[in-house]
Amino acid sequence: MSYKAVKGTRDFYPEQMEARRKVFDLLRENAIKYGFKEVESPAFESIKLLTAKSGDEIKSQIFVMEKRSNEEIGLRFDITVPLTRMFIEKQKEIPKPVKWFYISRMWRYEAPQKGRLREFYQFGVELFGSNKVQADAEVIALAIDNLVSLGLTEKDFTMMISNRDLIQGFLENIGVKKVGETLRVLDKRGKITEEEFEKELDFLPKDKIKKINKFLKCESVAEAAKQANDKGKEGAKELKQMLSILKSMGKEKYIKFSPEIARGLAYYTGTVFECFDKKGKFRAILGGGRYDKMVEQFGGQPCPATGFAMGDVVLELFLRDKKLWKDSSEGVDYYVAPVNADYIEKAIEIAQLLREKNSVDIDLMERKLGKQFSYADSIKAKKVVIIGDETKKGNVKIKDMASGKEEEVKISKLK
Amino acid sequence: MSYKAVKGTRDFYPEQMEARRKVFDLLRENAIKYGFKEVESPAFESIKLLTAKSGDEIKSQIFVMEKRSNEEIGLRFDITVPLTRMFIEKQKEIPKPVKWFYISRMWRYEAPQKGRLREFYQFGVELFGSNKVQADAEVIALAIDNLVSLGLTEKDFTMMISNRDLIQGFLENIGVKKVGETLRVLDKRGKITEEEFEKELDFLPKDKIKKINKFLKCESVAEAAKQANDKGKEGAKELKQMLSILKSMGKEKYIKFSPEIARGLAYYTGTVFECFDKKGKFRAILGGGRYDKMVEQFGGQPCPATGFAMGDVVLELFLRDKKLWKDSSEGVDYYVAPVNADYIEKAIEIAQLLREKNSVDIDLMERKLGKQFSYADSIKAKKVVIIGDETKKGNVKIKDMASGKEEEVKISKLK
Numbered sequence: 001m002s003y004k005a006v007k008g009t010r011d012f013y014p015e016q017m018e019a020r021r022k023v024f025d026l027l028r029e030n031a032i033k034y035g036f037k038e039v040e041s042p043a044f045e046s047i048k049l050l051t052a053k054s055g056d057e058i059k060s061q062i063f064v065m066e067k068r069s070n071e072e073i074g075l076r077f078d079i080t081v082p083l084t085r086m087f088i089e090k091q092k093e094i095p096k097p098v099k100w101f102y103i104s105r106m107w108r109y110e111a112p113q114k115g116r117l118r119e120f121y122q123f124g125v126e127l128f129g130s131n132k133v134q135a136d137a138e139v140i141a142l143a144i145d146n147l148v149s150l151g152l153t154e155k156d157f158t159m160m161i162s163n164r165d166l167i168q169g170f171l172e173n174i175g176v177k178k179v180g181e182t183l184r185v186l187d188k189r190g191k192i193t194e195e196e197f198e199k200e201l202d203f204l205p206k207d208k209i210k211k212i213n214k215f216l217k218c219e220s221v222a223e224a225a226k227q228a229n230d231k232g233k234e235g236a237k238e239l240k241q242m243l244s245i246l247k248s249m250g251k252e253k254y255i256k257f258s259p260e261i262a263r264g265l266a267y268y269t270g271t272v273f274e275c276f277d278k279k280g281k282f283r284a285i286l287g288g289g290r291y292d293k294m295v296e297q298f299g300g301q302p303c304p305a306t307g308f309a310m311g312d313v314v315l316e317l318f319l320r321d322k323k324l325w326k327d328s329s330e331g332v333d334y335y336v337a338p339v340n341a342d343y344i345e346k347a348i349e350i351a352q353l354l355r356e357k358n359s360v361d362i363d364l365m366e367r368k369l370g371k372q373f374s375y376a377d378s379i380k381a382k383k384v385v386i387i388g389d390e391t392k393k394g395n396v397k398i399k400d401m402a403s404g405k406e407e408e409v410k411i412s413k414l415k
Numbered sequence: 416m417s418y419k420a421v422k423g424t425r426d427f428y429p430e431q432m433e434a435r436r437k438v439f440d441l442l443r444e445n446a447i448k449y450g451f452k453e454v455e456s457p458a459f460e461s462i463k464l465l466t467a468k469s470g471d472e473i474k475s476q477i478f479v480m481e482k483r484s485n486e487e488i489g490l491r492f493d494i495t496v497p498l499t500r501m502f503i504e505k506q507k508e509i510p511k512p513v514k515w516f517y518i519s520r521m522w523r524y525e526a527p528q529k530g531r532l533r534e535f536y537q538f539g540v541e542l543f544g545s546n547k548v549q550a551d552a553e554v555i556a557l558a559i560d561n562l563v564s565l566g567l568t569e570k571d572f573t574m575m576i577s578n579r580d581l582i583q584g585f586l587e588n589i590g591v592k593k594v595g596e597t598l599r600v601l602d603k604r605g606k607i608t609e610e611e612f613e614k615e616l617d618f619l620p621k622d623k624i625k626k627i628n629k630f631l632k633c634e635s636v637a638e639a640a641k642q643a644n645d646k647g648k649e650g651a652k653e654l655k656q657m658l659s660i661l662k663s664m665g666k667e668k669y670i671k672f673s674p675e676i677a678r679g680l681a682y683y684t685g686t687v688f689e690c691f692d693k694k695g696k697f698r699a700i701l702g703g704g705r706y707d708k709m710v711e712q713f714g715g716q717p718c719p720a721t722g723f724a725m726g727d728v729v730l731e732l733f734l735r736d737k738k739l740w741k742d743s744s745e746g747v748d749y750y751v752a753p754v755n756a757d758y759i760e761k762a763i764e765i766a767q768l769l770r771e772k773n774s775v776d777i778d779l780m781e782r783k784l785g786k787q788f789s790y791a792d793s794i795k796a797k798k799v800v801i802i803g804d805e806t807k808k809g810n811v812k813i814k815d816m817a818s819g820k821e822e823e824v825k826i827s828k829l830k
Contacts, residue, residue, distance in 0.1 A: 006459055011457070013454055013505065032774045033773065034770065035776030044478070046421060063488075066481055085418050097779050129780070245759075245763060299417045348549070348660060364550045365547060
């Protein structure tokens with residue numbers, strides 16, 4: 001009888017866990033530098049909350065619990081909605097802006113594929129209460145700093161930035177009626193060929209598709225703004241201000257105006273962005289934007305918001321590709337080896353002494369010294385403390401595993 | 416329309432999150448000192464795995480997913496079984512003993528009550544590969560160190576220790592047939608009255624119940640051993656050895672031989688222990704023991720194992736009761752305040768400079784200085800950097816929020 005993990009999930013052994021923890025610690029440190037505070041929400045929420053604003057496509061992606069006593073519950077597939085719920089519960093009392101970050105697990109019911117698993121971690125931030133472009137710039141700068149702190153450079157990734165109002169203002173200007181549907185197709189642009197793209201837009205007349213293709217080729221905000229109505233021009237103005245702030249933050253080299261970034265989800269307003277590897281080998285590394293209507297839609301007082309999220313699956317693939325992610329496990333500082341069973345209790349005492357300041361392993365198998373050394377080696381112990389006759393003089397022998405050197409040390413001097 | 420969290424779950428706002436993180440960081444540090452390595456398993460497993468050894472009572476406590484395409488999946492309610500699965504997958508290649516710890520979320524479908532939630536965190540360790548009492552002593556010592564590092568003393572808690580072989584050897588000796596059922600009732604002894612206890616044991620003749628009550632009152636291992644058969648005497652011998660090791664580890668003052676500790680779950684063998692607050696106000700703070708048969712039962716090669724687990728719900732209640740757990744959120748090092756809109760970009764530049772080494776918040780609302788100070792105060796900023804006309808001389812004003820003192824500082828000296 002053999003049992004397997006559920007497909008699309010991962011087991012984290014120490015090597016994988018430590019590598020991931022190093023990355024998460026760095027992301028946490030960066031978020032704290034930007035004045036964000038860590039939060040966490042429950043793994044599951046009511047189906048009512050989870051599906052309120054995302055439509056049917058999302059529902060099929062939720063791990064739904066068997067219904068018991070009228071409770072309809074599902075695992076969160078995203079944390080923006082749960083955190084919006086949490087924000088609304090304290091909206092009156094909490095000073096604005098509210099800057100939250102999280103490193104949390106999410107679950108999506110889908111067929112596992114490259115860069116997509118059914119269980120994954122997400123790092124992200126939500127910033128509630130500011131409608132200023134400074135707030136958008138703040139979250140984009142943090143997103144960039146995260147990637148740079150992991151060893152990536154402007155040669156590796158591009159932060160592609162656009163503005164929903166600009167895009168919608170353009171679509172309205174050329175008379176597109178099905179704006180939502182068109183945005184969803186626009187969002188796929190990077191993943192499909194021009195032919196497929198035009199086919200997916202077949203609900204539009206040819207001339208409009210032509211105009212869309214022209215718009216998507218705009219290299220400057222000014223050029224794009226010319227093709228939009230007043231709402232779009234307003235979006236363009238905001239975008240320019242934000243790009244200017246990002247420049248004063250020293251982030252210009254990482255960013256690019258990219259009119260094709262529309263973001264599929266219905267809830268985005270204003271600034272939208274996605275980050276891709278320059279070689280185009282992977283899915284988006286992170287994505288985010290402004291969602292000024294969501295708080296209100298979920299029953300709160302009207303309140304602007306912006307944020308981003310970065311999953312660990314694509315991030316790990318990308319960092320591994322760049323040799324910036326390596327499974328590894330730190331060795332213990334000391335392994336304490338009694339020479340025989342007579343010295344077990346003495347060895348335990350010394351291990352406890354050393355544990356005040358060090359990571360210490362000890363023989364738990366009553367093995368011979370040779371086998372103990374093999375084990376110490378396998379767990380990458382830095383030093384082995386040998387507990388034998390020397391203890392009668394108040395001493396132990398310590399072997400440095402890297403140099404192979406051995407010295408006799410007073411027990412009273414150990415720390 | 417208002418949305419609520421699912422009952423029995425908790426939202427962690429920054430104050431709760433930071434308090435919890437401090438505790439978890441301490442537990443992690445302790446585990447590392449003992450040479451344990453962190454691991455994590457998926458949140459869900461196949462129902463087949465989850466229910467394999469625990470029987471029907473457990474199944475009703477699992478959050479089961481709606482079945483899709485023949486996959487029967489449920490949220491883990493415990494991590495010992497999933498980690499046993501992970502161990503078995505690497506059993507051949509991995510050097511023994513294997514020492515793993517985790518700080519993970521678990522879920523149990525039950526009615527929330529004091530000390531029990533439907534979603535909770537558990538810290539714990541599993542030690543695979545050693546059948547020696549040193550291994551049991553190691554995990555018990557770590558459990559004690561955890562509580563001590565959180566500020567608790569021998570006046571606050573007792574680690575109650577027994578041995579399954581000793582108890583079973585006693586039950587067999589007095590001719591009890593339904594050993595498993597009796598153990599499950601024994602395990603409840605601390606939570607029910609003597610009357611209720613005897614009622615639950617009504618499948619046994621009165622004289623056996625009397626003998627059980629006498630056994631439960633034993634104050635020494637030797638006294639208990641006299642009432643047991645050879646298997647029980649063997650268990651008693653092991654227990655004595657382990658208590659002696661714990662003594663040499665300096666843990667004697669925290670521990671007590673307690674024949675009533677049986678542990679309900681079927682999988683325990685040998686050493687068993689539970690830790691309680693001395694005032695008896697709460698449920699068990701932690702529990703653990705040896706489970707030498709589990710690896711084999713789940714399809715691995717025979718392999719002894721021992722471990723313990725501590726949930727965060729009772730721990731938090733207990734620490735709060737002792738004033739050792741306090742919600743708190745660290746303030747930022749700096750808040751950067753532009754005096755008006757002309758200084759926004761300069762303020763952003765300086766915030767970015769300070770962020771290299773500090774946690775820094777900045778005005779994202781274009782508010783007047785007075786409101787900015789109120790906000791800086793609400794987020795407990797240690798210093799406010801005022802960005803105004805002084806920047807023309809290359810200076811900023813910095814106000815220390817604790818002392819109220821203000822000084823002018825060269826921008827080039829900021830770090």
